[in-house]
Amino acid sequence: MSLRKIEKSEYSRFIEYAKRCSANKVYPMSIAEGYQEGDIFVSSEEDFVMFWHYCGFVYFSGSPLKAFLEEIYEEYLSQERERSFIIITDDEAIKDFFSEKSDVIIDKRFEYAFGAVDDDTEDKTDSSIGNIAEDNSKIGIERISEKNIDCIHGRIIPSFSWDISSAFLEKGLGYVTTDGEKIAAVAFSSAVSSDEVDIGVETDPDYRRRGLSARLTVEMCEEIISMGKKPVWAHAAANVASGKTAERSGFIKTKENYVIRIG
Numbered sequence: 263m264s265l266r267k268i269e270k271s272e273y274s275r276f277i278e279y280a281k282r283c284s285a286n287k288v289y290p291m292s293i294a295e296g297y298q299e300g301d302i303f304v305s306s307e308e309d310f311v312m313f314w315h316y317c318g319f320v321y322f323s324g325s326p327l328k329a330f331l332e333e334i335y336e337e338y339l340s341q342e343r344e345r346s347f348i349i350i351t352d353d354e355a356i357k358d359f360f361s362e363k364s365d366v367i368i369d370k371r372f373e374y375a376f377g378a379v380d381d382d383t384e385d386k387t388d389s390s391i392g393n394i395a396e397d398n399s400k401i402g403i404e405r406i407s408e409k410n411i412d413c414i415h416g417r418i419i420p421s422f423s424w425d426i427s428s429a430f431l432e433k434g435l436g437y438v439t440t441d442g443e444k445i446a447a448v449a450f451s452s453a454v455s456s457d458e459v460d461i462g463v464e465t466d467p468d469y470r471r472r473g474l475s476a477r478l479t480v481e482m483c484e485e486i487i488s489m490g491k492k493p494v495w496a497h498a499a500a501n502v503a504s505g506k507t508a509e510r511s512g513f514i515k516t517k518e519n520y521v522i523r524i525g
Contacts, residue, residue: 264333265303265312276302279311279323285352285519286373288494289313290321291455297433298453299425305330314338315453317423318346322356331359339524340365352519360522367525370499374513376483376492401474403481406436406450414438414448416464423452423462435459437481439474449478451486458494459486463507470503479511 268276273294280290290313293300299316310324312334326334338347339360350371351357360366404410411420411427424430436450446469452462461482463475483493495513497504498521505515 265305265310265330268302268304273302276304276311276313276323280313280321282323283313283321285321285350286319286494286496288453288455288458288460289315289317289319289350290323291457292453295455297455298423298429314347315423316345316425317452318348320347320349322349322351322353325353326356328359331356335360335363335366339522347523349522350519351522352517357520357522365524367523369521369523371519371521372497372499372505372515373517373519374495374508375516376487376494377512377514400441401446401472402440403478404438404440406438406448407431410438410440410445413443413445415445416448416466418452418462418464419448420450435482435485437478439469439478441469447474447478449475449482451482456491458492459489460494460496461486463504473510475507476510479507483512 273296277291277294280294281287283290292298293302293313293315301314303312303314304310310322310326310330313321313323339349349356349360357368361368406414406420408427408431411431414420420427420430420434420436424434430436430450434451434454436448438445439447445466447463447465449461449463451459453460459482461479463479465475486493493513495508497508499518
């Protein structure tokens, strides 16, 4: 009993499976619909499907047998590799299985749905930000393009979830704030499907606590909605700042799930 890797020519056949991923849909859908790179693995009976996104996020469709989970642990999760393997699930049985492995770490992850944009987002502060002394009047906003994409640095940037810049520029979207020639913050489509867009953000340490991420997120949400799609957001429970940005930008927490990875 083992999982079979699917050829890309078959990916569209697994769109309905991706829609049934209960923890999150946009990442598995982005693979099945051909927006972004990733791998699909399936059981012989096709009652269990694993979606492994380019960024390293892994989602399951169906309830896997214990033998499949053991195979996933031995062949993928516990192996050293250049590409991350991070399971995201809301299945308690899966969480319980991996919690028995001494080298596995399990954290909580929060998922958000979009509520409503506050028109005053870029001017607002909350108690966690305090009085903003810095002047944002010189901070500009630009769309991510061929001219500036190579100037974006950080961890959660387009190269986090898109294999090549040209693919992002063709199928994704994003904005940066600029201070002269320096990029201060970025918001971009970390995952894209026909229905949803997951937003990723990164702010240069020198520009944090100035509301720049929320300002860009509002720009993203307005464009995503104009496309007839839903903005979505998720973050590890420990990333409190991400949660505050989401809430200030009009997102509402809808569910909790688990992040399973090797320590």
